[in-house]
Amino acid sequence: MQLIGALLVLIAGLWAGLHMASRYANRPKQLRQLRHALQRLETEIVYGYTPLSEAFARLAIHAAPPFASLFERMSASLRQSGSGSAADCWEREWSRAWEYTALRATDREVLLQLGRTLGVSDREDQMKHLHLAMRQLQAEEETAKEEQARYERMWRSLGLLGAALIVILMY
Incomplete structure (x- = not known):
C-alpha cells in the first residue's frame, strides 16, 4: 500500500512539473x-478592405487553437446587432479566452491596446497599430524563449525531485 502511495505522489509531482514546463513551452x-x-x-483590413467581422471569420479558419475559436466568437459577436463596438467585442472575447492561453499580463495589455484601435480609425492608422502590436509581441516572444530555455527544464526536474523528497519524508 505504501508503494502505491509513493508512486501516486511521484506521478502527481511529475505531472505538476510537466504542467508548469508546458506553460513555458507554449x-x-x-x-x-x-x-x-x-x-x-x-492583410485583410489594409489590402483586402474586409470588414472586421469577416476578417475575424477568415482568421478563425487559419488560426490554431485556442485562437481559432476566439476569432470565430469575435466574428459572431460583431455580426450581432447591439453587441457593442469592435473594441468591446475584442476585450470581452479576450477575457473569455484568456484562461485557455499561456499568455501573460504583459501580452494581454498589448492586445487590449490594439483592440481599442480596431474599427475606430482609418486603414493606415490601424496598420500602424497592428505593426506596433506585432513588434511588441515579437519582443515578448524573445523574452518568452529566454524564459523557456531557463525554466522549462527546471520545472520538470523540480516536479519530480519535489515529489521524491515528499516520498522520502513520508517514509
Missing part, C-alpha cells in the same frame, strides 16, 4: 501564432 509558440494572425488581419 507561450513562445502562442505568441508566434498570434503575430501571424495579426499579420493576416493586417
